Amino acid sequence: MYAYDEIDRTLVNERVSEFRDQVKRRLSGELTEDEFKILRLQNGVYLQLHAYMFRVAIPYGTLATNQMRALAHVARKYDRGYGHFTTRQNIQFNWIKLAELPDALEDLAKVGIHAMQTSGNNMRNVTSDQWAGVAPGEIEDPRIWSELIRQHTTLHPEFSFLPRKFKIAITASDHDRAAIKIHDIGLRLIKNEKGETGFEVLVGGGLGRTPFIAKTIKHFVHGRDILSYIEAILRVYNQYGRRDNIYKARIKILVHELGIEKFSREVEDEWQHIRNSSLQIDEEVIEDIRSRFTYPVYEKLPHMPDELRQAAADPDFEAWRKNSVAPHKVQGYSIVTISLKPTGGPPGDATAEQMDALADLADKYSFGEIRVGHEQNLALPHVAKRDLPALWKALDKLGLATPNVNLITDIIACPGLDYCSLANARSIPIAQELTRRFANHELANLIGRLHINISGCINACGHHHVGHIGILGVEKNGEEVYQITIGGRADENAALGTLIGPGVKFDEVADVVEDIVEAYLALRERPEELFMDTVKRLGVEPFKERVYATR
Amino acid sequence: MPLVNGGKITDDRFVKLAVDTPLPEGGDILVPAERFLGEAEGLLKRAGKVGVIWPNNRDIAELVPYLGQIAAVALVFPTFRDGRAYSQARLLRERYNYRGELRATGQVLRDQFVFMLRAGFDAFEVKKQADAEAFMQTAKRYSVFYQPTGDGRITALHRRMQLRHSEGVGT
Numbered sequence: 105m106y107a108y109d110e111i112d113r114t115l116v117n118e119r120v121s122e123f124r125d126q127v128k129r130r131l132s133g134e135l136t137e138d139e140f141k142i143l144r145l146q147n148g149v150y151l152q153l154h155a156y157m158f159r160v161a162i163p164y165g166t167l168a169t170n171q172m173r174a175l176a177h178v179a180r181k182y183d184r185g186y187g188h189f190t191t192r193q194n195i196q197f198n199w200i201k202l203a204e205l206p207d208a209l210e211d212l213a214k215v216g217i218h219a220m221q222t223s224g225n226n227m228r229n230v231t232s233d234q235w236a237g238v239a240p241g242e243i244e245d246p247r248i249w250s251e252l253i254r255q256h257t258t259l260h261p262e263f264s265f266l267p268r269k270f271k272i273a274i275t276a277s278d279h280d281r282a283a284i285k286i287h288d289i290g291l292r293l294i295k296n297e298k299g300e301t302g303f304e305v306l307v308g309g310g311l312g313r314t315p316f317i318a319k320t321i322k323h324f325v326h327g328r329d330i331l332s333y334i335e336a337i338l339r340v341y342n343q344y345g346r347r348d349n350i351y352k353a354r355i356k357i358l359v360h361e362l363g364i365e366k367f368s369r370e371v372e373d374e375w376q377h378i379r380n381s382s383l384q385i386d387e388e389v390i391e392d393i394r395s396r397f398t399y400p401v402y403e404k405l406p407h408m409p410d411e412l413r414q415a416a417a418d419p420d421f422e423a424w425r426k427n428s429v430a431p432h433k434v435q436g437y438s439i440v441t442i443s444l445k446p447t448g449g450p451p452g453d454a455t456a457e458q459m460d461a462l463a464d465l466a467d468k469y470s471f472g473e474i475r476v477g478h479e480q481n482l483a484l485p486h487v488a489k490r491d492l493p494a495l496w497k498a499l500d501k502l503g504l505a506t507p508n509v510n511l512i513t514d515i516i517a518c519p520g521l522d523y524c525s526l527a528n529a530r531s532i533p534i535a536q537e538l539t540r541r542f543a544n545h546e547l548a549n550l551i552g553r554l555h556i557n558i559s560g561c562i563n564a565c566g567h568h569h570v571g572h573i574g575i576l577g578v579e580k581n582g583e584e585v586y587q588i589t590i591g592g593r594a595d596e597n598a599a600l601g602t603l604i605g606p607g608v609k610f611d612e613v614a615d616v617v618e619d620i621v622e623a624y625l626a627l628r629e630r631p632e633e634l635f636m637d638t639v640k641r642l643g644v645e646p647f648k649e650r651v652y653a654t655r
Numbered sequence: 656m657p658l659v660n661g662g663k664i665t666d667d668r669f670v671k672l673a674v675d676t677p678l679p680e681g682g683d684i685l686v687p688a689e690r691f692l693g694e695a696e697g698l699l700k701r702a703g704k705v706g707v708i709w710p711n712n713r714d715i716a717e718l719v720p721y722l723g724q725i726a727a728v729a730l731v732f733p734t735f736r737d738g739r740a741y742s743q744a745r746l747l748r749e750r751y752n753y754r755g756e757l758r759a760t761g762q763v764l765r766d767q768f769v770f771m772l773r774a775g776f777d778a779f780e781v782k783k784q785a786d787a788e789a790f791m792q793t794a795k796r797y798s799v800f801y802q803p804t805g806d807g808r809i810t811a812l813h814r815r816m817q818l819r820h821s822e823g824v825g826t
Contacts, residue, residue, distance in 0.1 A: 262770075342738060342739060
């Protein structure tokens with residue numbers, strides 16, 4: 105957990121007062137909507153189909169319980185009693201009033217939460233692994249570096265008006281839970297042969313209309329040089345990124361058009377000018393940031409406590425434990441994922457009551473800490489194993505113990521046409537229907553790990569390109585049509601899915617997914633062969649045949 | 656359009672010349688980049704001061720040989736969404752040590768003042784009178800800065816180090 109100091113607090117308060125003044129000038133007509141648009145976007149405020157939407161940053165996915173309660177308070181006081189967790193460790197409120205936004209921001213600022221740069225053409229919220237600091241085998245806690253970069257990218261005087269948005273993600277584990285390869289800059293924390301911390305730097309990943317998997321631009325950048333290296337990338341992008349066409353303005357297009365070799369030479373040239381400047385980080389600075397992260401004082405606990413042994417007799421508990429509980433780096437503790445994907449519910453939504461109750465549970469069972477993952481689920485990162493049965497009972501009462509993490513109903517979906525002014529098609533109702541079709545957890549477990557991602561338009565907020573099954577809603581002759589891809593993935597082996605054939609209608613989508621799943625169950629060599637592996641082994645053809653044979 | 660220079664609304668001593676405007680006898684002039692590069696020698700011999708209006712899509716390094724002889728560089732924000740001139744400004748100040756007037760032109764609104772000051776601008780052709788009048792107040796809006804730039808403002812990281820040492824923490 106990172107605790108703001110007086111310096112961080114001052115900046116956030118100054119930002120709130122600036123935005124209050126901007127809203128005032130907009131309401132008085134001093135600022136035109138065109139002028140105000142850029143300013144409100146830089147503060148996380150979109151104008152959607154029905155109302156303003158307010159996106160709040162949860163940097164690197166770490167929340168303290170007082171922060172979670174403040175989010176619940178905003179949901180209750182300024183919105184309609186719920187919030188929506190996104191794929192980039194943000195939370196969105198959908199029904200906010202413009203005139204009340206400065207008050208909402210002020211309430212959040214009191215607990216060290218802000219909405220700076222959660223939209224607009226600037227550096228967005230820095231994201232990381234939701235298991236950072238607790239995952240077994242992690243090299244070191246990537247949040248220290250995430251926080252360093254968060255600060256550096258906040259209100260940056262040179263890079264606040266970039267050609268397009270810019271997203272950075274960091275991981276420090278072999279298994280990439282932060283989807284770094286679909287980010288503008290992906291950082292993989294590694295050690296060099298001297299044992300010094302640095303990063304493999306990837307650049308140019310991104311989804312949207314023209315998806316690209318990020319490429320490695322440098323195999324090792326020393327930790328002390330990471331800010332200057334990022335600055336060099338951004339300076340090249342700020343000057344040469346395209347501004348003539350919004351769909352070609354992301355850095356991925358610049359990298360693609362120049363080629364990674366030429367692009368990396370440009371960056372290298374720039375970097376040599378600035379690497380030995382005040383951007384160099386000394387160990388003391390890192391130490392200072394590290395000192396403001398607090399870590400739990402863990403107890404010495406048994407690997408298999410009696411409470412867990414006794415609860416194992418309850419098949420419902422066991423189903424949840426096997427699905428949602430992951431190993432922790434400290435013996436006797438677990439990481440608990442909390443599914444925000446109940447049967448029939450919109451993926452990623454939580455009510456104010458659930459948020460408050462979760463904060464209470466985190467205080468009781470997880471040293472007051474909550475995490476948010478890009479899969480639109482939450483996690484309690486430090487739960488003593490002996491507390492798992494009691495925690496499960498409490499979560500179950502709140503409707504937060506659906507044992508479907510990483511299964512077919514753990515769907516990532518954008519808000520789609522139900523909320524979003526960019527969408528061409530609905531996303532949430534497709535997700536809801538699929539969670540009903542596969543509501544039987546035995547069936548879902550039989551199928552095994554399978555990620556479905558749904559986007560309601562080409563902008564790909566639901567990351568459909570990297571879903572094992574990807575569903576993209578488009579509009580054709582006034583009708584919603586859905587294109588289905590298979591074989592995508594967002595992890596360390598990131599890949600883009602392949603289209604299986606012509607689009608299908610709204611009410612056919614769930615049937616098509618069922619067909620794909622049935623084909624997989626029939627084709628897999630053994631139960632352990634995951635959907636992804638079968639697709640890799642056989643390609644899309646057999647799935648295509650199955651889906652279109654009767655259509 | 657009001658000009659803010661040295662924090663105050665002032666008269667603009669420079670006259671802007673188009674590509675084909677006849678050269679006035681005396682007085683200070685601001686000349687488009689292309690014309691300046693074509694006639695630099697003659698322009699620099701004149702009695703008055705010379706400044707250059709530099710577009711945001713032209714490499715600023717081309718101007719470097721003349722930086723010691725010109726009195727002003729005007730960078731352009733065609734819309735305030737377009738942030739290329741921030742990079743040009745920092746390069747002029749921090750890499751090429753340019754110390755003359757650095758002027759922001761185009762769609763310059765009060766909400767950019769702090770960014771512009773931090774990037775090295777010291778003169779502003781402000782779009783709206785009210786924004787120009789609010790300059791000093793707006794410039795003081797922030798007291799915390801996370802990034803080091805050439806403007807000399809102390810960064811948050813630096814301030815923390817000072818605090819640590821003065822408190823004797825971390826020894």
